[in-house]
Amino acid sequence: MAARLTAYVVVGIVAATLIAGLIVGAQRGDMDGPIDVIVHNAKVYTAGARGTMAEAVAIRGNQILRVGTEREVTRLRRPQTTMIDAQGAAVLPGFNDAHLHFISGGLSLERIDLAGAETLDEMQSRIRTWATGRPDATWVLGRGWYYEPFPGGQPTRQQLDAIVSDRPAQIISYDGHMSWVNTRALRLAGITKRTPNPPQGVIVKDPRTGEPTGVLKESAMALVSRHVPKSTRADRANALRSAISEAQRNGITSIQNASGNAEEFELYAQARRDGDLGVRVYSALSTSGPLTEPAIADLDAVAKRYPDDPLFKAGAIKIVLDGVIEAHTAAMLAPYADDTATGTPTIDPDDFNRIVRLLDAGGWQVMTHAVGDRAVNMALTAYEHAVRSNPLPERGRRHRVEHVETVDAADIPRFGALGVVASMQPYVGAPSPSQIDVWFKNVGPERASRGWPYNSIAARAGRLAFGTDWPVVALNPLLGLHTAVTRTTPEDLPEGGWYPDERLPLKAAIDAYTSGAAWASFDEQRKGSLAAGMLADLVVLSEDIFEAPASRLASTRIAVTIFDGRIVYRRNGATTN
Secondary structure (H helix, E strand, O other), X not given: OHHHHHHHHHHHHHHHHHHHHHHHHXXXXXXXXXXXXXXXXXXXXXXXXOOXXXXXXXXXXXXXXXXXXXXXXXXXXXXXXXXXXXXXXXXXXXXXXXXXXXXXXXXXXXXXXXXXXXXXXHHHHHHHHHHHHOOOXXXXXXXXXXXXXXXXXXXXXXXXXXXXXXOOEEEEEOOOOEEEEOHHHHHHHOOOOOOXXXXXXXXXXXXXXXXXXXXXXXXXXXXXXXXXXOOOXXXXXXXXXXXXXXXXXXXXXXXXXXXXXHHHHHHHHHHHHOOOXXXXXXXXXXXXXXXXXXXXXXXXXXXXXXXXXXXXXXXXXXEEOOOOXXXXXXXXXXXXXOOOOOOOOOOOHHHHHHHHHHHHHOOOEEXXXXXXXXXXHHHHXXXXXXXXXXXXXXXXXXXXXXXXXXXXXXXXXXXXXXXOEEEEOHHHHOOOHHHHHHHHHHHOHHHHOOEOOHHHHHHOOOEEEEOOOOOOOOOOHHHHHHHHHHOOOOOOXXXXXXXHHHOOOHHHHHHHHOHHHHHHOOOOOXXXXXXXXXXXXXXXXXXXXXXXOHHHHHHOOEEEEEEOOEEEEEOOOOEEO
């Protein structure tokens, strides 16, 4: 018995010695290897399930080596280590914009930007300045006009003719669902009082004369767009580079492109081959109308060329199910408050159920554009139908509803029950008069109370992923955080917040822009949170947002952006040595 006890003691001592040796060895490995970057003197929010706070982060290569206290991490410093002093400011995982149109956003940087213009005079001034400065441009192109400055929410061709009459002009609305064109553009496209509306589109006409007013809705926009000179591959490659720089300046290290085709995919792939892809890209393939099995096979062939990869991958199909509330084209369960229309879904419900079932069976993630409460209901019902019809795909189900600007109360808990991602863009719903007044008038107060219901969805176990929908609004996640946390404009209006019950806690809003967005693209195992072994994508802010009043979120800036372990953006004054 004594011999056996002695043997147990010896075994225990040996085991303890081995464990201690492994711990010391691991620590020595940290100490002995190179440490490329240390971010310290920080309020580090790790995000994700743990959601803890720390003081410093050490980076080796393109991975996070350690997250811990100032003492634990700074002792790893080596002569070659780049030290970034956060000066007490917040450090977060790199932002992941879960819904944008990346190359379109890059192209828009060279066109007229009407974002923030709140009067017709200001819009006309910006258009005039751009057109005067580019006398050789064959078209005057831009986007970003709000509905509110115009009587009835719509501009006229005469208002654009007064500024540009010598060449065609096309200015897209801020949400991308209407275009404002001048008389030259209408004539070039052959649009007259006798031109019929295309399917799923409207040529707005003067009720008195029948003449086109200069506003084209939804698919009718293409009647003019097809005459706009097509951007070249070189144009789009330059736009991609510009978009990457804009993303890095805004602390965005990952993007989820909500529209795409085989040609765009090759641009991303070429940038990856050239070492120029300075953001991580998950891109959807766009499709419209009823999908056939051969068409799905064609989509499968494109996706197979871009499998799972930390820099660029495919895996989602984007389907547009309705329009927007401002244009009365969002599909609603009841008539609009100011119109007898309800909006018509772009796809018959039975066809949509069939399409989703086929895509789900093929392992696709489905991203459904659904703004109105009827469209949201259709999307959730189709996903539920797929769950009943198909076995669980190999990588699981993470279908998404994009936008969710309003939702029936009975559908809110279905997000959590079905594991469906609510992919939302908080700053699109910032309650400034220019952005929200026409929207509010069209839906009425009862439905408006469920506008952008991120807190209601999260409170019922729903998954959130935040984005900007750039170029619909600025590519600035901090504006989205401000809106989600305060439900006010950057100027903190209205006092107390717009339907303040939908406000999110700050950490939950950050998660939606980081770990939640990573989950939405099947990437939570490698990014979206700060922990040893995760990809070294992080941002240093200009202040400690965890201590500062929430009203200062909109004015907070990005000090440093680190992507793949490299400093890719440094704001003037950011401290490194």
